Amino acid sequence: MFDGGKIITGLIIFLIIITFPVWYNAVNGQAGERPEIEIATKDTPGKNECVLPADVMRTDHMDLVMQWRDEVVRHDDRTFKTENGREFTKSLTHTCLDCHSNKDAFCDQCHNYVGVDPYCWDCHIVPQDFEKGVK
Amino acid sequence: MKVGISLVVIVLLTAIALVGAGVGLNFVFGVIIPYAAIAIFLIGVVYRVLKWAKAPVPFRIPTTSGQQKSLDWIKNDNLESPHNTLGVIGRMLLEVLFFRSLFRNTKTELKDNSKLVYGSSKWLWAGGMAFHWSFLIIFLRHFKYFVQPTPKWVMLLQDVDSFFQIGLPIVYITDFLILAALTFLFLRRVMDSRLRYMSLLNDYFPLLLIIGIATTGVLMRYFIKVDIISIKELGTGLLSFHPILPEGVNPLFYLHFFYVCTLIAYFPFSKLMHMGGVFLSPTRNLANNNRAKRHINPWNPEVKVHTYQEYEEEFHDVMKAAGLPLDKE
Ligand code: HEM
Numbered sequence: 271m272f273d274g275g276k277i278i279t280g281l282i283i284f285l286i287i288i289t290f291p292v293w294y295n296a297v298n299g300q301a302g303e304r305p306e307i308e309i310a311t312k313d314t315p316g317k318n319e320c321v322l323p324a325d326v327m328r329t330d331h332m333d334l335v336m337q338w339r340d341e342v343v344r345h346d347d348r349t350f351k352t353e354n355g356r357e358f359t360k361s362l363t364h365t366c367l368d369c370h371s372n373k374d375a376f377c378d379q380c381h382n383y384v385g386v387d388p389y390c391w392d393c394h395i396v397p398q399d400f401e402k403g404v405k
Numbered sequence: 406m407k408v409g410i411s412l413v414v415i416v417l418l419t420a421i422a423l424v425g426a427g428v429g430l431n432f433v434f435g436v437i438i439p440y441a442a443i444a445i446f447l448i449g450v451v452y453r454v455l456k457w458a459k460a461p462v463p464f465r466i467p468t469t470s471g472q473q474k475s476l477d478w479i480k481n482d483n484l485e486s487p488h489n490t491l492g493v494i495g496r497m498l499l500e501v502l503f504f505r506s507l508f509r510n511t512k513t514e515l516k517d518n519s520k521l522v523y524g525s526s527k528w529l530w531a532g533g534m535a536f537h538w539s540f541l542i543i544f545l546r547h548f549k550y551f552v553q554p555t556p557k558w559v560m561l562l563q564d565v566d567s568f569f570q571i572g573l574p575i576v577y578i579t580d581f582l583i584l585a586a587l588t589f590l591f592l593r594r595v596m597d598s599r600l601r602y603m604s605l606l607n608d609y610f611p612l613l614l615i616i617g618i619a620t621t622g623v624l625m626r627y628f629i630k631v632d633i634i635s636i637k638e639l640g641t642g643l644l645s646f647h648p649i650l651p652e653g654v655n656p657l658f659y660l661h662f663f664y665v666c667t668l669i670a671y672f673p674f675s676k677l678m679h680m681g682g683v684f685l686s687p688t689r690n691l692a693n694n695n696r697a698k699r700h701i702n703p704w705n706p707e708v709k710v711h712t713y714q715e716y717e718e719e720f721h722d723v724m725k726a727a728g729l730p731l732d733k734e
Binding site: 273277281305325333380386 | 462563570572573574630631641642644645646647649684700703
């Protein structure tokens with residue numbers, strides 16, 4: 271007795287499952303496309319620089335907002351000084367979203383791309399949504 | 406000694422990846438090695454499984470962990486001692502998903518230097534379950550780096566895994582579990598002298614390699630930040646056959662990735678093939694129906710038989726003449 275037929279069926283099923291990313295990418299045709307983010311204040315004088323250098327922000331912004339939260343909520347320390355001496359209020363809504371007023375075309379663009387959905391907006395207000403009447 | 410050699414190999418791999426990524430061999434580490442590793446994996450796995458498929462099915466080995474099906478009024482246990490395909494599937498699922506037979510693990514000890522005692526031992530089972538399930542969930546979560554758009558089920562898995570919402574980036578439960586389980590599985594091998602005696606290079610190396618993968622992954626997520634947008638570009642690029650080499654990705658990522666490629670390429674040559682092999686364990690995948698079904702070995706020589714019917718036909722006239730009783734009349 272041999273079970274070759276069953277084993278080969280199993281092997282084929284395994285190969286189909288393990289190569290899933292290839293099929294999925296081929297069907298959707300979106301692989302390798304970078305998200306296009308809009309910097310709303312790129313050309314606004316005084317607002318054309320982020321609170322930290324852009325390549326640090328790109329990798330470390332989640333740590334920064336968390337640090338801000340802890341400092342505000344635990345130590346009532348609400349002012350952030352950048353290396354070149356500018357001062358910002360440590361706030362998601364009033365600071366990050368003041369310059370990046372286009373959350374849809376900025377934060378969400380990256381986050382949808384890498385599949386994260388920060389739960390911060392359960393409580394924190396997105397001014398643009400608020401104006402539109404979405405709460 | 407074998408731990409030592411494994412460690413040396415891991416250190417060498419680390420040096421290769423860090424030096425390579427440092428001097429800008431991104432094309433080698435980001436395109437050539439990954440494709441080579443995937444090719445070795447696919448061809449190797451197919452080759453080994455096809456080789457297994459050529460082996461004849463052995464005689465059924467009933468394991469005595471449940472009542473076999475016999476008379477109608479004797480209650481049988483179709484999961485522990487299945488008599489049909491449904492039962493076999495059930496037993497296989499229990500084995501693959503929950504390590505049923507490892508759950509039966511016992512340990513033997515001499516108590517007070519004279520009494521031999523047997524006790525249940527669930528540590529290996531717990532460590533094994535924690536490791537394998539975490540690995541699977543992490544692997545599936547990683548699909549967000551390989552495909553675009555990110556599928557819904559990956560998001561769901563991620564939400565469940567970050568259930569406790571501790572810190573930011575939110576600590577994944579599986580990250581904690583896999584590191585704890587790997588530490589336990591490694592210490593178990595080196596601390597117990599009997600186990601150390603049995604362990605081979607082939608046992609330490611994959612364990613240390615996976616420890617390396619998990620450690621570099623955890624470092625990237627929580628401590629030394631990397632540019633995930635660019636990494637996803639590289640990942641999806643590779644798996645859609647349009648490789649892209651983003652600039653400025655931290656060498657730590659190339660180290661993580663190189664470890665993974667090593668693991669993938671090493672897979673078909675190693676004990677890791679138990680991923681497929683478990684489905685071919687004769688004590689798990691054959692129903693205990695020896696008495697109900699005849700087993701025929703394919704290598705049995707053909708035996709020439711002469712049945713009574715044939716005998717009677719051949720000697721019909723003679724037998725009749727001698728007055729012997731005949732079946733046919
Ligand atoms: C055997 C396969 C792999 C295992 C077991 C593994 C393991 C891990 C672990 C435990 C983490 C920590 C964070 C988390 O759990 O998500 C991690 C992070 C990471 N891995 Fe892997 N990995 C594997 C393959 C890969 C591959 C092929 C890539 C390449 C695209 C990759 C890229 C990353 C990146 C970019 C991170 C950082 C995630 C973050 O910062 O959120 N991994 N890995």
